[in-house]
Amino acid sequence: MQNWQNxxxxxxxxxxxxxxxxxxxxxxxxxxxxxxxxxxxxxxxxLAGLLLALLTPQVTDQEREKLSxxxxxxxxxxxxxxxxxxxxxxxxxxxxxxxxxxxxxxIELRIENVDGTTDTRLFAAxxxxxxxxxxxxxxxxxxxxxxxxxxxxSSLTLDAPLHAxxxxxxxxxxxxxxxxxSADYGIxxxxxxxMVEAIDPALAPGTPITARFLHEDGSxxxxxxxxxxxxRITLAVPHAGPVIGEIRIDPAPDEFDTSNNRLILESxxxxxxxxxxxxxxxPHPGERAWRNLLRxxxxxxxxxxxxxxxxxxxxxxxxxxxxxIPFPIRDLFEVRLRQxxxxxxxxxxxxxxxxxxxxxKVVDYVLWGGAALIVAGPEYIxxxxxxxxxxxRMMPLQATGQVIEQAFVPRIDQTGRLHPVTxxxxxxxxxxxxxxxxxxxxxxxxxxxxxxxxxxxINDLPLLTLSRVEEGRAAILSSDxxxxxxxxxEGGGPIAELLRRLSxxxxxxxxxxxxxxxxxxxxxxxxxxxxxxxxxxxxxxxxGVDPVSGETVEAPFEQQADDQxxxxxxxxxxxxxxxxxxxxRDMNLQTGLHVDRDFLTDERRNxxxxxxxxxxxxxxxxxxxxRIETGLPDFRRxxxxxxxxxxxxxxxxxxxxxxxxxxxxxxxxxxxLIAILIGLxxxxxxxxxxx
Numbered sequence: 001m002q003n004w005q006n007x008x009x010x011x012x013x014x015x016x017x018x019x020x021x022x023x024x025x026x027x028x029x030x031x032x033x034x035x036x037x038x039x040x041x042x043x044x045x046x047l048a049g050l051l052l053a054l055l056t057p058q059v060t061d062q063e064r065e066k067l068s069x070x071x072x073x074x075x076x077x078x079x080x081x082x083x084x085x086x087x088x089x090x091x092x093x094x095x096x097x098x099x100x101x102x103x104x105x106x107i108e109l110r111i112e113n114v115d116g117t118t119d120t121r122l123f124a125a126x127x128x129x130x131x132x133x134x135x136x137x138x139x140x141x142x143x144x145x146x147x148x149x150x151x152x153x154s155s156l157t158l159d160a161p162l163h164a165x166x167x168x169x170x171x172x173x174x175x176x177x178x179x180x181x182s183a184d185y186g187i188x189x190x191x192x193x194x195m196v197e198a199i200d201p202a203l204a205p206g207t208p209i210t211a212r213f214l215h216e217d218g219s220x221x222x223x224x225x226x227x228x229x230x231x232r233i234t235l236a237v238p239h240a241g242p243v244i245g246e247i248r249i250d251p252a253p254d255e256f257d258t259s260n261n262r263l264i265l266e267s268x269x270x271x272x273x274x275x276x277x278x279x280x281x282x283p284h285p286g287e288r289a290w291r292n293l294l295r296x297x298x299x300x301x302x303x304x305x306x307x308x309x310x311x312x313x314x315x316x317x318x319x320x321x322x323x324x325i326p327f328p329i330r331d332l333f334e335v336r337l338r339q340x341x342x343x344x345x346x347x348x349x350x351x352x353x354x355x356x357x358x359x360x361k362v363v364d365y366v367l368w369g370g371a372a373l374i375v376a377g378p379e380y381i382x383x384x385x386x387x388x389x390x391x392x393r394m395m396p397l398q399a400t401g402q403v404i405e406q407a408f409v410p411r412i413d414q415t416g417r418l419h420p421v422t423x424x425x426x427x428x429x430x431x432x433x434x435x436x437x438x439x440x441x442x443x444x445x446x447x448x449x450x451x452x453x454x455x456x457x458i459n460d461l462p463l464l465t466l467s468r469v470e471e472g473r474a475a476i477l478s479s480d481x482x483x484x485x486x487x488x489x490e491g492g493g494p495i496a497e498l499l500r501r502l503s504x505x506x507x508x509x510x511x512x513x514x515x516x517x518x519x520x521x522x523x524x525x526x527x528x529x530x531x532x533x534x535x536x537x538x539x540x541x542x543x544g545v546d547p548v549s550g551e552t553v554e555a556p557f558e559q560q561a562d563d564q565x566x567x568x569x570x571x572x573x574x575x576x577x578x579x580x581x582x583x584x585r586d587m588n589l590q591t592g593l594h595v596d597r598d599f600l601t602d603e604r605r606n607x608x609x610x611x612x613x614x615x616x617x618x619x620x621x622x623x624x625x626x627r628i629e630t631g632l633p634d635f636r637r638x639x640x641x642x643x644x645x646x647x648x649x650x651x652x653x654x655x656x657x658x659x660x661x662x663x664x665x666x667x668x669x670x671x672x673l674i675a676i677l678i679g680l681x682x683x684x685x686x687x688x689x690x691x
Contacts, residue, residue, distance in 0.1 A: 065658060140653060195370055303340075
């Protein structure tokens with residue numbers, strides 16, 4: 001195609017300087033004309049020719065080829081597009097566009113399939129594609145989607161129309177659950193409050209919808225939610241750590257997608273304050289270690305009493321001066337006992353300060369879910385020691401009555417290497433710990449088959465032993481020498497970490513449970529892997545309940561190469577809240593929960609096809625939006641200055657983009673020609689003026 005472009009100039013000198021020269025010449029010639037000087041005409045012609053030559057007027061001629069206009073087509077292939085006939089609608093729309101424009105040389109279709117398993121990001125794909133094309137060739141952008149797009153920008157300028165073709169049906173019904181207000185944290189012993197809304201556009205606001213509330217302990221309760229109105233839901237927080245519940249609503253009769261009829265509620269249980277009662281039998285370096293460690297923890301509320309002098313010591317000191325403050329025995333052991341999370345007896349002796357009946361209350365407190373720890377020195381086995389009381393008989397160890405005074409380094413035995421209390425400080429196997437020595441230990445023997453000895457001392461005698469006592473927990477440390485580690489004797493030892501983890505195990509911190517079950521989704525997503533790091537009898541079978549079908553499946557445990565870790569693979573592909581049970585060889589039962597927190601992705605929270613989300617940005621870019629079920633719009637070629645859309649039609653802008661194949665430049669006033677003409681004029685003027 002041959003095309004003559006507009007006239008242009010290419011000045012030989014700077015244009016501003018050329019303007020000054022031109023103005024000067026004009027003024028001189030004007031003065032000459034006014035004064036009637038001879039030769040003014042031909043001199044003016046010569047100067048004008050010289051100025052024109054310096055401007056170098058040119059014309060260009062090019063041979064150009066019309067380029068095709070680019071139409072970007074983005075096909076939504078996200079998870080929500082697999083619902084109903086949306087995939088077939090998308091495929092048919094693409095086929096119709098190809099059939100119309102594949103043979104049209106003026107249109108180039110560039111089709112991009114945009115995947116998305118968790119969300120739909122069409123505009124991110126559009127931004128990437130726009131970076132690879134000349135923007136002046138963009139004729140239009142066409143999006144084929146169900147309208148659930150999750151990266152819609154606040155503004156977009158394409159200089160071309162943006163059209164949207166919506167898949168799905170306009171009368172689709174989708175009942176779903178959404179959280180309007182979450183409770184990220186909850187106080188242990190109280191309820192976490194959520195605001196939940198059951199959305200069903202087909203129901204009037206307030207219409208009751210039946211739902212079930214599933215708790216992590218396996219219990220269920222029926223609740224009623226008002227349609228399309230937020231409702232307050234409370235989730236009990238019985239323990240520290242993650243607390244989980246699930247709400248399920250009944251599907252509507254004509255509902256096309258029930259995957260979002262379930263909702264996981266999760267809160268992190270935190271203790272307001274851990275209340276610890278520390279009773280020290282007498283002043284000694286160890287009590288300061290306990291007091292400093294517990295007070296250093298901002299989450300611990302410590303009540304500490306020390307018996308400064310035994311009541312039997314006779315002198316004339318008035319009774320009101322025998323204590324710094326009165327010992328509130330009745331208030332502590334009758335009124336406030338169950339408010340404490342842990343009671344520690346540190347080298348305590350029965351010297352008439354605490355009546356025996358109050359120790360029975362402590363035992364009842366432990367049996368009903370409390371926790372007690374005894375730090376045992378020589379006082380423990382004295383005639384008035386705790387070993388001869390109901391509290392001593394509740395401990396997992398029985399003292400023989402011997403005190404061994406000998407240097408030793410506490411060691412972590414095999415059970416301790418598995419137990420969460422001591423596993424983090426165990427170090428490599430078959431290596432001696434680099435800890436300081438202790439110098440005294442009580443000789444004891446284990447009397448409870450369920451006891452767990454984590455630390456051993458002299459001659460591998462139990463040093464730190466833990467046990468579960470009905471609903472509560474108990475532990476005994478068979479030495480009063482731990483304070484040496486805090487003082488840094490011979491480098492000290494991990495006393496702070498050990499006592500912190502021991503205290504939190506006694507207070508039932510879920511993360512420190514020795515038989516806690518961990519779960520994870522397999523790489524292929526079809527199974528739930530149950531991991532049991534077992535202390536005690538080996539596990540046998542794992543059971544799980546499919547959250548959709550309700551079917552119970554089972555799988556055997558297999559021991560892994562790393563000591564006592566066992567794995568079982570439950571064939572459960574459904575996602576959500578999955579209840580897991582595991583039994584060991586002694587028929588002990590352990591329960592747990594597996595939560596697929598990502599089963600309700602952005603793709604599944606709302607799967608209704610809708611044009612509403614894209615309406616504003618389509619309108620801002622002069623585009624057309626239409627449901628595919630009503631047919632495709634009529635695509636028309638339009639000029640840039642015309643309307644880009646109308647009733648049942650969408651425009652494709654003519655871009656007028658060309659590619660230059662060949663071209664040339666022609667000077668209208670060649671310098672040699674101008675030089676000859678000026679020379680002739682000068683000769684002519686000289687001849688006239690010399691006559």
